[in-house]
Amino acid sequence: MNGGGAPSGIGGRTPSSSPLAGSGRASGRGQAHSGIGSSVRRPDGPAKVRGEFSYAGDLAAEGMLIGDTLRSPHPHARITRIDLTAARALPGVHAVLTADDVPGDLHVGLTLRDEPVLADRVVRYAGEPVAVVAAVDAATARRALRAIEVDYEPLPALTDPELARDADPVHPDGNVYRHVAYSCGDPDARGVVTVENTYRIGMQDPAFLAPEAGLAWPTPDGGVALDVATQWLHSDQRQIGWATGLPPEKVHLRLAGVGGAFGGREDVTLQVHACLLALATGRPVKVEYTREESFLAHRQRHPGSIWLRHSADADGRIVSVEGRVLLDGGAYASTSPVVITNTVTLLQGPYRVDNGRFEGWSVRTNNPSCGAMRGFGVPQAAFAHEAQLDALASALGLDPVEIRLRNALQRGDVATFGQRFDAPTPVREVIEGVARLPLPEGPARKAPGGVGRSAEGGTVRRGIGYAVSIKNLAFSEGHVDESTAEVSLCDGHATVHTACAEVGQGFVTVAEQVARTVLGASTVEVTQPDTLVASAGSTSASRQTMASGTAVHRACLAVRDRLLGRLARAHGLDAAELTIADGVVCAAGKPLTSVAAAAPGQTFRATEHFQHPDTFPLGSPEARMYVGFGFSAQRAVVDVDVELGLVTVVQIASCQDVGTVVNPTQLLGQIEGGIVQGMGLALMEEVVVIDGRITNPDLQDYLIPTIVDAPEIVSTYVTDPEPGMPHGWKGVGEPPLVTAVPVVAAAVRAATGLPLPAVPIRPEHIALGIGAPPTVTWTTPRPPDPSRPPGVVVDEEPDAALGTMAEEGAPPGP
Amino acid sequence: MLLAAPCFALPETVGEALTALADRPDAIVVAGGTEVMPDLLWRNRRAAGFVSLRRVGALRGTTTVGGELVIGAGTPVAALTGAPDAGLRAAASSLGTPLVRTEATIGGNVVSALPYRNLLPTLLAGGATLELTSATGTRVVPFDGFVTAPGRTRLAEDELLTAVRLPVPTGFADYAKVGRRNAQFVATVSVAITCRDGAVRLAFGNAGPTPLRADAVDTAATALFAHRATAEDLRAAVAAAVDPPEDTIASAAYRRHALGVLTVRLVTRAQGAAA
């Protein structure tokens, strides 16, 4: 089976691109087998299956030194003394650096520049880098770390986010990253029933399988180069520039092979350190984290608590929603000021809500810093709003599917945050799509407890749950979302160059498909991303097909026009009559020449930029916070051993709004991978932080799903093309995860009858019945007060610090 | 090939191994390494050299001698997934991962002496004895009492565990463990059972600082097996006998509860097998 494998070739769990939505159009019609809509293989695949693909951890250079990091053992302490004498005197040690050795600006950060590259007299989380060393080998580097003498005066650690707002500031910038508060309509409107509860979400680690690594070396221009596994080359470049004092043109980054990212590589970790060490030693320096360091160094998903109160009429229609969110951002800002708006504004879920009041804080503590992780604040919201919908349904005696259909957002509706849903909004369609999928047949293949064989002799109960989600796609609130592509074509061979980080998601395949489809290229090379081309933004927010894919598409169109223009002149034809299909140029439908032979030896080039229409902060008159939205519905079937509290997820059925199917196999990979990560958060993944310290920084006690845990996944799609996007494509990477968290919880609730207001659900929550049920109150209906002003009312100005990056012209957070 | 370095020995006989150990007082014994290597990585343990048992052929394999299974201490857990003892088989089959089981040895599991290790409850329930060998000879001690605290045993500095002996299985035996995912997990708690001629014997993993069993539990279980007592009675006996840890993986209350549940289930299975 080759690249052209039709969707039906992929076993039984095949994506169908059948347009469930009325306006859907068939994808891939008339395309070459290698073009958009077909399961083209990954161009980097052969090297990967052979074990020859080079990852950041595989980097090496002649004369290279090994860098290592001394980290704070305390969550909060003053550094009273650092003595580097012994470490510097060790043979084989080439550099030992602390904050005093940072030539440029000490502080970096994705949104607020509040994080010292190396601790500045105070450490604010356990694991914060205090010093870095470069030595001839790893053992010597470790010895040097041990030889560094640091005296700490421990300070009281702020580890309870509930106390952060009132506690003494643990950073000069204060303890609140951002406070968001707004209302719409009349939040005090009531139907016949209200349900309210407080939901808790644990800290999830991206746990990409290749720990952080990079290799830096000084360059002849007095600058520095870095090959690194990252999600965002230009953001790293800027922050390295700040710390080294080098101008951007002297900081040269290239993408090294990335072994997964999921948000965890959006902030810098070792990037700046490696460059500082290379500059200090004049030698190449490699830094590679252990798994334990990886847990300490990168950002986790925000843990948080969410209080929600829904009021509905007797038909289950939502009358009002009130919500309050507290996210623990940990010691430094990272993207905390942005994540909180996602959580707060999407508390409404994919449902129409005319009346609401929402508030949220992301706060600073001395816990590990949190930032981007796939879903970016929305899994937290989805877990809470979906539990509420089920609680409403149960109070009113409604079917969970029915209550969701009754409230489903439609195109034209206005969000609580004022934005009109002016693109396809197929919420109803994804719900109906998933409800139609067949339930698993026959006896369960696996019992809860798995290889432990604990279920035999006990009773297992089955539960079925539904969940639907809304996820904003691309950057938001005025953070510019853009990318640039350079494309060239010579003798049928296309070269595509962007700064888009391939982290496993398959952008390289999409870029190749676009070049084949638009240019009729017979071979395509997607070159190593670097900072020689303009920023592609981060590989996050489900945005790269939309941003970099569209930039590549535009550049390919420009190259095609150049080629066709030249052919038209050569043959005395009208360029408008010329088309390219399957590698052949046709004039008025008749083959003229192959693309490969069209202009021997001639290279056609174009560089094109793409930028989404502007977005604006919450409460702006433009009422456009987000670029777009993706919707997803899932149904989970679980078997629960209630007495022991153990769960096996039997099946997850998914129907997702995907715009168009660009590559069926890769799409399915995103859906399945996202679902299993979401299921991990629902059932087992939790970074445990006790007194500010991570107690499970390893893959023994931080549990990610194994192949035995993975459910059967059935996936279908709604293909309603996204306006303004080539082929109508849209981001698909995050929604599967977002929906999987609430759907697994819903199914476990259905099996057990327990409220389960927290994820991950621990066995003891089930076995011992831990967790408070929602409060259900029957109310006298109170219609919305017509004198309330329409639209969004921002109750309090968002924290002024939020806009700093955008104002400085720096690239925004996602 | 016999390799010798100041910090590394790869002996081929038990005698050579004992000598190598005597020559390197700061070295530690390594069998499969699946316990030792992560411990070194995580700085849980320090050492100044290895004496590897990997090439000591005499330590590998199972024989039957005088009504006992004699399992060489160096026998990999993978080989035990087909053991004649159903309890051992079950405990071995759920140990670690397929890639770990080929290396992990029964000896390493026993000497690791951690209360949550898979094979320990099985050996306790099965009435295992251990062959401990030093330069002066071999002594045989009951497994019951061998583990004195988490990670501590009655093995002397100059001794090797050379074999584990179990009575040739006659009746029913089984093992089950509970964890937070469905494969590749450390036991939150575990229970092993044997049932011979109507007499039930149970042992618990992670129910206290060492592998644990209690006469009162066996009495209640034997009564339940014979339908002379209720599941409630047995659960109460288990709850009274165990003293499980409270940690970030589970509360002591959950462990106590789960031990009771698992125990009743294993007795139910024994009844099913007897029926």
Added chain:
Amino acid sequence: MTPDEVAFELTVDGVRHEVTARWSESLLTVLRDRLGVRGPKTGCAHGRCGACAVRADLGDGAPHVLCACLVPAATAAGGSVATIASIGGPDGELSDVQEAFLAEGAVQCGICTAGFVTAATELLETNPDPTRTEIEAALYGNLCRCTGYGRIVAAVEAAARTRRQQEAP
């Protein structure tokens, strides 16, 4: 050679090497950092992820697949190791398992792939027609964070199918 080092011979993918390493070094570290054999990957270095899986003959019985990060390197003295580079033909020709991983989309970031291909190849050697349950039982020592495993199972099933078809008369 310093007192805390040990020297030994090791054959990797058919090539004999003289290795000098610290006594406590793992086989994985020796392969990757001392010999530059980068096919086996470091995902955790404590036996959980299987990214480092290799097939090894350590002189202690039949060759088998193991986690290179768990083996003290010198225990492999005089032994031989076959990494992912030994799977598939010369000139980059793909094995049926590699081919299936590619075709079925079982590869995303790919950091787990060498380990999965190694373990799946071993499975099909011993069980040419595995059920889904048997595939899971054989592969739960390998973690993948990207794919959710669906395409990996599909790939192993596809490889088994191809192999059976080719072997059928």
